[in-house]
Amino acid sequence: MATGVLVVAEQRNGAIRKVSWEVLSEGKRLADQLGEELVAVLMGGDGISSHAEALGQWGAKRVFVAEAPELADYRTNPYARVVVQVAKQLEPRIILMGASSTGKDLAPRVAARLGVGMLSDCVGFELRDGVLVGRRPMYAGKLYAYVACKAVPQMATLRPNVFPKIEPDPFMKAEVVKVEVQFEESDLRTKVIELREEAGGRPDLTEAEIIVSGGRGMKGPENFAMLETLADLLGGTVGASRAAVDAGWRPQSDQVGQTGKVVTPNLYIACGISGSIQHLAGMGTSKVIVAINKDPDAPIFQKADYGVVDDLFKVVPPLIEEVRKLKAE
Amino acid sequence: MEIVALMKQVPDTETQIKVNPQGTWIIEDDIKWIMNPYCEFGVEEALRTKEKHGGTVTIVSIGPARAVEAIRTALAMGADKAIHVDDPALVGTTDSLGKARILAKILQSIPFDIIFAGKQAIDDDMAQVGPAVAELLGIPQLTFVNGLEWIDGRTVRVNRQVEGGSQVIECSLPVLITCQKGLNEPRYASLPGIMKAKKKPLETKNLAALGLDPAQVGKEGDTTEILRVELPPPRKPGKIVDGETPEEKAAKLAKLLREEAKVI
Numbered sequence: 001m002a003t004g005v006l007v008v009a010e011q012r013n014g015a016i017r018k019v020s021w022e023v024l025s026e027g028k029r030l031a032d033q034l035g036e037e038l039v040a041v042l043m044g045g046d047g048i049s050s051h052a053e054a055l056g057q058w059g060a061k062r063v064f065v066a067e068a069p070e071l072a073d074y075r076t077n078p079y080a081r082v083v084v085q086v087a088k089q090l091e092p093r094i095i096l097m098g099a100s101s102t103g104k105d106l107a108p109r110v111a112a113r114l115g116v117g118m119l120s121d122c123v124g125f126e127l128r129d130g131v132l133v134g135r136r137p138m139y140a141g142k143l144y145a146y147v148a149c150k151a152v153p154q155m156a157t158l159r160p161n162v163f164p165k166i167e168p169d170p171f172m173k174a175e176v177v178k179v180e181v182q183f184e185e186s187d188l189r190t191k192v193i194e195l196r197e198e199a200g201g202r203p204d205l206t207e208a209e210i211i212v213s214g215g216r217g218m219k220g221p222e223n224f225a226m227l228e229t230l231a232d233l234l235g236g237t238v239g240a241s242r243a244a245v246d247a248g249w250r251p252q253s254d255q256v257g258q259t260g261k262v263v264t265p266n267l268y269i270a271c272g273i274s275g276s277i278q279h280l281a282g283m284g285t286s287k288v289i290v291a292i293n294k295d296p297d298a299p300i301f302q303k304a305d306y307g308v309v310d311d312l313f314k315v316v317p318p319l320i321e322e323v324r325k326l327k328a329e
Numbered sequence: 330m331e332i333v334a335l336m337k338q339v340p341d342t343e344t345q346i347k348v349n350p351q352g353t354w355i356i357e358d359d360i361k362w363i364m365n366p367y368c369e370f371g372v373e374e375a376l377r378t379k380e381k382h383g384g385t386v387t388i389v390s391i392g393p394a395r396a397v398e399a400i401r402t403a404l405a406m407g408a409d410k411a412i413h414v415d416d417p418a419l420v421g422t423t424d425s426l427g428k429a430r431i432l433a434k435i436l437q438s439i440p441f442d443i444i445f446a447g448k449q450a451i452d453d454d455m456a457q458v459g460p461a462v463a464e465l466l467g468i469p470q471l472t473f474v475n476g477l478e479w480i481d482g483r484t485v486r487v488n489r490q491v492e493g494g495s496q497v498i499e500c501s502l503p504v505l506i507t508c509q510k511g512l513n514e515p516r517y518a519s520l521p522g523i524m525k526a527k528k529k530p531l532e533t534k535n536l537a538a539l540g541l542d543p544a545q546v547g548k549e550g551d552t553t554e555i556l557r558v559e560l561p562p563p564r565k566p567g568k569i570v571d572g573e574t575p576e577e578k579a580a581k582l583a584k585l586l587r588e589e590a591k592v593i
Contacts, residue, residue, distance in 0.1 A: 017492075073496070075498075076472075080464075100491075100492060101489070101491040102491075104472070104473075105472045108455075108456070108457035108458075108459075108461050109461070109464045109470065111457070111461070112429060112464035113464055116426070116552050117424045117426045117427075117551065117553040118425075118426075118553070120454065120455045120456055120457060121454060137561075138452065138453050138454055138558075139340070139451070139454070140451065140454065142344075142561070143348070143355060143558055143559070143560065143561075144558065144560070146555070146556045147553050147554065148553065148554045148556055150551065150552050150553060150554055186467070189469045189501065190469050190500045191498065191500070193498065194496075195491075195495075195496055196488075196494045196497065198493065198495065202493075203493070204492035206492060207492060210592070234593055251511075252510050253475075253511075258342050259366050259451065260510070267586065267590070267593065277342070278342045278343075284561060284564070288586070289564075289567070290586070301567070305564070305567040305568070305590065306567060306570050306585055306586070307568070307569045307570065308569075308570045308578050308579075308582055310578055314575035315575045315578060315579050318575060318579035318580065319579040319582060321579075322580050322582075322583035322584075323583055326583060326587055326593065
């Protein structure tokens with residue numbers, strides 16, 4: 001009988017990605033509720049097994065490690081082969097991954113190979129007689145659905161930045177199980193040429209705790225420099241509305257909204273963004289929302305916890321100074 | 330070259346979503362239906378591929394009778410022909426795997442070198458059909474692609490968007506690519522295009538005609554089930570930060586964020 005929760009840990013350049021701790025934390029909560037085991041699978045190039053211990057401290061009782069040069073960079077098919085092999089050996093009740101660029105690519109491929117449906121981008125879970133029910137946004141968050149998995153293994157991906165992390169226990173130790181995997185030529189048809197880092201050291205929008213975002217009211221690309229200053233002071237990142245992206249002021253990867261990224265930071269500061277329905281859908285679940293806009297009727301104020309009705313060019317510079325003072329305290 | 334674009338019709342992004350009284354699904358009356366914006370990038374890239382290498386662009390779409398409008402739009406943009414799947418057994422299906430099985434079945438019956446799809450449909454936001462189709466066909470997938478160049482007539486090099494950057498990947502055909510904003514600027518259908526589209530071949534098939542069992546790919550065969558839907562909870566009313574000067578407002582805001590919201 002299927003039992004246990006299998007979490008697919010994610011790494012880039014040999015470092016575990018933050019979303020993996022969130023997925024492990026939720027995996028542990030579900031495993032504890034079921035009274036079953038939490039297991040992790042970790043894939044990477046030479047030396048990746050050194051992280052297995054850390055995964056144990058986050059609650060994994062066993063860590064399956066596949067270490068091979070073919071797994072150094074994320075690629076769909078080599079990774080799918082490992083996960084499917086481990087899933088067939090373990091027969092878990094539940095398989096969880098992050099809804100990251102990796103998990104969103106890998107999970108549906110694995111689900112199709114296992115012949116089961118899956119729930120994408122969940123923001124909450126409950127167990128009903130062992131059946132996993134996920135709460136997930138649709139229409140970029142204009143609607144939430146409670147969806148049950150009717151086939152086993154029950155698979156889901158978890159939206160980054162939503163699930164609270166547990167405290168790792170330094171005394172917990174996992175059993176490390178080495179995975180021997182044989183790749184076929186068909187697994188290796190894609191070749192990773194390079195990984196380009198483009199965010200200038202700032203966190204990605206989907207992972208950022210704080211986002212300072214600008215819209216049409218920014219008037220031009222040069223004015224985003226002050227948003228970057230504020231974001232850097234706060235340890236956050238910069239986002240943009242579709243208007244700012246379509247005007248060519250910001251790269252497409254900065255776009256927040258229904259045809260951009262859906263974000264859930266602790267703090268979202270919207271500067272000169274009126275708040276189209278598509279934009280509000282993309283940032284409406286941020287924990288705290290600040291809107292700075294000179295138009296008191298802008299729809300963004302209906303979502304804002306704190307609204308400043310004024311010219312952003314007069315508010316943002318003193319705000320930077322105030323934050324600098326607070327950070328210096 | 331045989332080029333395929335998978336396409337879905339979805340509610341316009343402007344749509345205000347309303348829930349039915351039973352809380353089981355949305356109210357679909359008064360919705361304006363459009364081609365999924367990410368599928369538009371796929372159709373455009375399919376057309377550019379044909380312009381570069383020659384060949385045929387085939388649109389494949391699953392949906393009720395209304396989906397024909399979006400299919401005609403793709404034909405008006407320049408696609409050559411289309412296959413449309415419509416069957417009463419598909420009403421209310423929620424399972425991406427079932428849809429992928431239908432699309433894979435069609436693709437197994439027609440030649441293809443490259444398949445384009447949207448990175449996700451903006452209605453259910455599942456982002457599963459592309460990878461699942463690639464798996465069922467046993468071909469590689471390249472997802473979230475926002476840049477593509479041809480190395481030669483049989484090899485593509487793509488930019489795949491990842492957190493904080495991109496992965497540059499090369500792959501030979503056949504391959505399935507899911508398209509992200511930034512890949513291209515989709516063209517508008519021209520008036521002559523719209524006239525021509527009316528005469529282009531558009532075949533509508535049901536599951537029986539495809540040799541598929543509704544118990545496997547229809548509502549009955551779903552491996553996921555929507556139990557309930559709801560609108561997002563309303564946010565608690567916010568406050569306007571007042572002050573005589575912008576400096577005063579900025580100081581007050583910073584204080585509130587630190588002491589009340591505790592987020593900075």
